[in-house]
Amino acid sequence: MNANNWKIDLFSSLDAAQSLQSVMDASVAAVRPFGFDFCVWRLASSDVQGGQHLSITSSNDMAHQQESARRYDDSPSSRHCLQSSAPFIWLGTTQDEAFHLAPELFEEYYGLGHYAGWSKSIDTDEQRYNMFYVESTQPFSAADMHSADQHLQWVCAAAYVRLNELPTTVDIALTAEQRQILRLYAQGCPHVEEIADVLHKPLRWINAVLENACKLLGCTDINMAVARAIFLRLLY
Structure with a gap:
């Protein structure tokens, strides 16, 4: 080659x-x-x-x-x-x-x-x-x-x-709820049911927040959304 x-x-x-x-x-x-x-x-x-x-x-x-x-x-x-x-x-x-x-x-x-x-x-x-x-x-x-x-x-x-x-080509502002849920996922809560239990929130609400976060980050799944948020330094 x-x-x-x-x-x-x-x-x-x-x-x-x-x-x-x-x-x-x-x-x-x-x-x-x-x-x-x-x-x-x-x-x-x-x-x-x-x-x-x-x-x-x-x-x-x-x-x-x-x-x-x-x-x-x-x-x-x-x-x-x-x-x-x-x-x-x-x-x-x-x-x-x-x-x-x-x-x-x-x-x-x-x-x-x-x-x-x-x-x-x-x-x-x-x-x-x-x-x-x-x-x-x-x-x-x-x-x-x-x-x-x-x-x-x-x-x-x-x-x-x-x-x-x-x-460098994006300008994204996540809400406090979106950051919190993405952080929990990164910290070892890989299932939305676990996140709902931790936050004492309805599963439907968690899914809606995640869906909006994925759209903002231009990603089709949670793994990619969390990874991009980390690279964008949006979580910490």
Whole structure:
């Protein structure tokens, strides 16, 4: 693959992206030629166990449902990315060094059809961290992972820059109720029924507030709405 053409395609796609979903689509398209099938952005506070957490995933399969449910908060990849901005890799085999750090977790993960992967944190400080990772439905050799590494770092950096550029073209003012509900969702209340119980409000009212918030943010679902509100710095 011609490196210059690859970068041109990546930046052209990201330049045309106008939403979180389109940035995710461009990221998946960019990593697919190197053998990867999925992308995930995780936005979280550095207090991983008790703080805010949101995952933007390129699919809704069982592994990504587990990611959104915070099943992988204490994975070797997550622990590494909290401490270092260097990439962390797993090859998708039982002989892999990463596998031996959490064999039961990896066996479950492999059973869901996800194998090799690469992750990296970016723009991380004491309050929050952003983690980008890609996954394959197949195991990788160490040589294949090494050859993909520089390309993946380009995708990670370019996509993150584009995500942070999206807010510059919008002027959105959320109501106090919208901010409160989106914060609760980010803090670990993934179901509107739970939010209704916490706020002692009717479910119909919660749904109406969320629907209006999604419209304001130009998003079609709550995950995307919360993610965009975080990038726009509207929640805190």
